[in-house]
Amino acid sequence: MDQQKILGYFIEEAKEHLETLEKGLLELSSVVKDQERLNEMFRAAHSIKGGAAMLGYGSIQKIAHRLEDAFKILRENAVPVDQKLESLFLKGYDVLHDLVEKLQSRVGLKADEADVIVKDAAPFFVELQAYLNQIVTQDPPHLTTVTDLDIPSQVRSLLKEMLTLFKGEATLQSRRSLQKLCSQLAQLAPKEKGWQTLTKTASEAIGNPQHSYRTLATVIIQELKQGVDYIELGKSEKISTSQELQQLATSQLPHILISLDPQAIANVLHQIFNQQQISQLMQCLNTQS
Numbered sequence: 096m097d098q099q100k101i102l103g104y105f106i107e108e109a110k111e112h113l114e115t116l117e118k119g120l121l122e123l124s125s126v127v128k129d130q131e132r133l134n135e136m137f138r139a140a141h142s143i144k145g146g147a148a149m150l151g152y153g154s155i156q157k158i159a160h161r162l163e164d165a166f167k168i169l170r171e172n173a174v175p176v177d178q179k180l181e182s183l184f185l186k187g188y189d190v191l192h193d194l195v196e197k198l199q200s201r202v203g204l205k206a207d208e209a210d211v212i213v214k215d216a217a218p219f220f221v222e223l224q225a226y227l228n229q230i231v232t233q234d235p236p237h238l239t240t241v242t243d244l245d246i247p248s249q250v251r252s253l254l255k256e257m258l259t260l261f262k263g264e265a266t267l268q269s270r271r272s273l274q275k276l277c278s279q280l281a282q283l284a285p286k287e288k289g290w291q292t293l294t295k296t297a298s299e300a301i302g303n304p305q306h307s308y309r310t311l312a313t314v315i316i317q318e319l320k321q322g323v324d325y326i327e328l329g330k331s332e333k334i335s336t337s338q339e340l341q342q343l344a345t346s347q348l349p350h351i352l353i354s355l356d357p358q359a360i361a362n363v364l365h366q367i368f369n370q371q372q373i374s375q376l377m378q379c380l381n382t383q384s
Contacts, residue, residue, distance in 0.1 A: 105146045106199045109155075112139035113192055116162070120184050124176045124248035127169055137166040143191070152198065154209035158191045161220045168227045175230065176248075178327075183223040190216040250323040253280055254316060261312035274298045280319065284326060289334030293322050296336045299344035306343055314340050 119126045119136040126132045140163040147155035165184065168174065194212060198204040257276050260269050277298035284290045297315045300306065314337070322334045 102150060102198075105150055106195065108146065109143050109195045112143050113188075113195060115139040116188055116191075120181065120188055123181050123184065125252075127174055127176055130170070133166065133170045137163060137170060140166055143195075152194075152204065152209075154204070154206075154213045155191065155194045155198070157213055158187070158194060158216065161223075162187050162191060165220075165223055165227060168231065172231045174227065180223075180226060180230070183219060183226060186219045187216070187223060190219065247323050247327040249283055250280060250319070250326075254319060254323075257319075258312065258316060261308045261316070263308075265308045270301055270304075273301045277301065284331070287326065287331045287334065289331060289336075290322055290326065293318060293334055293336045293340075296340050296344045300340060303344060303346070305346060311343065314343060 116136055116139050119132060126136070140159050144156050144159035144163055147153070147159060162184075165187070174180075190212060194204060194209060197208070253276050257273060260273050260276075263269055277294045281291055281294040297319060300311055300315065318337060318340055325331050325333045
């Protein structure tokens with residue numbers, strides 16, 4: 096088999112391994128708790144390293160090896176994940192991805208260009224290794240603060256559970272389960288007043304039997320997601336509860352979302368009113384027009 100075909104096979108395999116790495120790094124907070132996924136990411140970096148070494152691409156081999164060493168630490172230690180660690184890992188991944196992209200380009204990966212990329216990337220990996228060592232050697236009491244750093248991940252996990260319940264039947268039991276999730280969400284950021292008000296109002300809206308899950312889910316999931324985005328950005332003071340959600344929590348009448356499409360409006364009206372009531376409504380509209 097000629098060298099060009101071997102190179103083609105390596106590039107295709109490397110791209111698959113890069114997809115594995117990218118997906119894992121974007122979900123790093125949950126991946127570090129899953130030994131099998133950690134092993135998968137370690138093997139992905141190891142495979143790229145081995146293939147690059149066989150073909151003589153030392154730059155790719157070095158970068159993959161550095162990522163492999165970092166994943167080894169994650170496999171062997173309970174490492175808490177914060178935004179800084181995610182950022183450092185992603186920078187390392189970007190370097191490896193850039194080298195493989197250049198390798199498959201029309202001009203290929205030039206040795207002098209590759210050396211510059213590896214040299215420029217060295218500080219990322221030094222900082223990554225140092226930060227991992229710092230986390231691993233920290234005293235256990237200090238590690239407990241990671242819970243605050245991982246709030247966005249925990250919120251999103253609870254929102255997934257909430258969405259699953261919203262897709263089911265609206266029963267007293269399911270409403271109570273949803274309210275319990277609201278309480279859990281509130282406990283994740285007990286000092287954030289805006290978050291406390293938002294989760295409390297969401298719980299009250301869920302407990303209002305006048306509203307369907309379809310109506311509630313649209314508003315509640317969106318506002319809670321926006322709230323956690325503000326927490327993640329360090330702008331929790333911007334968290335607020337919309338007037339629409341407040342109305343859902345206090346209104347004694349069913350809340351209906353109506354499209355501006357005339358046919359959709361007609362369908363909703365037929366679901367709510369009988370023919371005589373619709374005729375009376377039409378007369379009122381004609382009188383006011």
